[in-house]
Amino acid sequence: MQRLKAFPKAKLTAVLEMMIQKATVWVPSMIAGVSRFAPYRPGTDIQMGTNTAISPKEALFPSTEKIYKFSAYGIDGDFEPVDPSVGPQILFGLRSCDMQGILCLDDVFLTRGYVDDFYGSKREATTLITLGCVTPGADCFCASMGVNPAEHDASDAQMYDLGDAYGIIARSVKGEALVKDLMAAGLLSDTDKSQGPTADFVLKVDSEGITEKLQQMFDHPLWDELSRKCLNCGTCAYLCPTCHCFDIAEKKRNQHCGVKIKCWDTCMFSEYALMAGGHNPRPSKKERVRQRFMHKLRYFPERYGKLQCTGCGRCIAKCPVNLEITDVIKLAGEAKSDG
């Protein structure tokens, strides 16, 4: 059994300074007024206290990414791949909900026969360091979605909040290498402390059986009601750690050449499924809102065996009209099935 090692919170910058010698270290921080994960630089405004407003998925799945270059000269043309790899990187201070979110992205991008190299190469180059939560935010409900806020066993190393120090324990070869480096730098010492219990969640919902329930509710009138106030703005999807939809689009540099990009997209937009000739399988807000919640709570579990909502609460915090997934789960749970 490994013993828990720890470093004082006051030494956080020293730890990060050491880590950036070998890797890009994404830390929760405040960048130009926006709370997000960003590569640490000396002076970065680090925010360890609460989870970020924007999810850390952008470290593995950037909002816009070049996939290849093309050129076109009359009947000639060419395609030139762009190297998808990045150098070693560390996601530092990842909460359990976002670790779970990465497992959802892994299912999509790395399984079912095809690997998306753009995601895969970044995922492979990344060491994930989770941090236990002791005080959940007002919009957090991960525990209701089967996620343990105190720790997540899929990360490479787990940090614990010990009050005035962070405990750290390695869980993988990558994690061990990192802890070893910190030891060698004299930054860690043994500790007998352990993380206190996670405080009670303000927000709770009973998600038991929601997948099976939604299998009976495709034609339910609930979707008309729920979708009425949605603006189809897409904020929910862009902030979500598990939303994986992307567009493949072209950016021309000039008449002859340009780049093909892969960029975030969302089923909330009306053109998303629109086909040539004007047919749209999801023509109104009702179908689009239904798709979002059905995907999270029914289709994804059917396909990959896990819920696609990790209870991070970001969409709840930022939806301009308070269309909350916890309410959807509750209302669907209470509704009479339509058979």
Add this chain to the structure above:
Amino acid sequence: MVEQKINPVATLSDVKRINPLIPMKAKVTRIIDETADVKTFCIAKEEAGRFTAPFRTAPGQLAMLSLPGVGEAMFSATDAPEHLQLSIKKVGVLTDALHEICPGQTVGVRGPYGNGFPMDEYKGKNILFIGGGIGLAPVRSVVRYCVDHRDDFGQLHLIYGSRSPADLVFKYDLFDTWPAVRDFKVSVTVDRGDDQWKGNVGFVPAFIEQLRPDPENTVCILCGPPIMIKFTLGILDKLGFTPENVITTLEMRMKCGIGKCGRCNIGSCFVCLDGPVFSLAQLKTMPNEY
């Protein structure tokens, strides 16, 4: 957890060797004018002065074709050793541009995508093909397979319809190649005839009712515009075809082709990966959202 009713059977061997989102460079070697708004493009890669298919496709599989600087879209592919054939209807920005190009044009192509028709399951059966308009493109890839493996199948019957005689695609196959094949009945109809047209006039569903194909030991492969499919399904049901033996292909908007971008889902299945070929029995288990 809930049991997955659709079994993803996409063929992966070809795509895995490369990054599946990056097209291969290829050339258009030949363009066949089918109708005023449909052309068939033969696409090949050049290697040491020889042209070969960029990749081989099974009947019903798809290829993503891109014209650099314009865009890319998914098309149903017909296989041959020397090239890939895509029959493309002019309907928008990319397809308009494709209709302007000449042989020799460089294009990008990636694939093959999708499950294709489970041809082994149809061995020893009679096959009824029903196509409407450009829907004959995916049907043709199966017809060609059946003709190449003629002894594996029983009676073949194709029922095809288009708006007018001028809109019939693959006329050389419809009137020359296929009628010459053993036990292959070809029945063609048009919505509106013209002075020269001597064949049947009427919509496909009515024509099927008139021909009364026998469902006994028969698989029906059905592709065409949604309205034709809708009425045809009713008639097939009346004739006694079971949902397991009626097979169709679906079209959804597609971007990645590999089940990642989320674009083409119907419920928990992705048409690009788990489809585009589905039996009517499978469709009945899926949400009606396509």
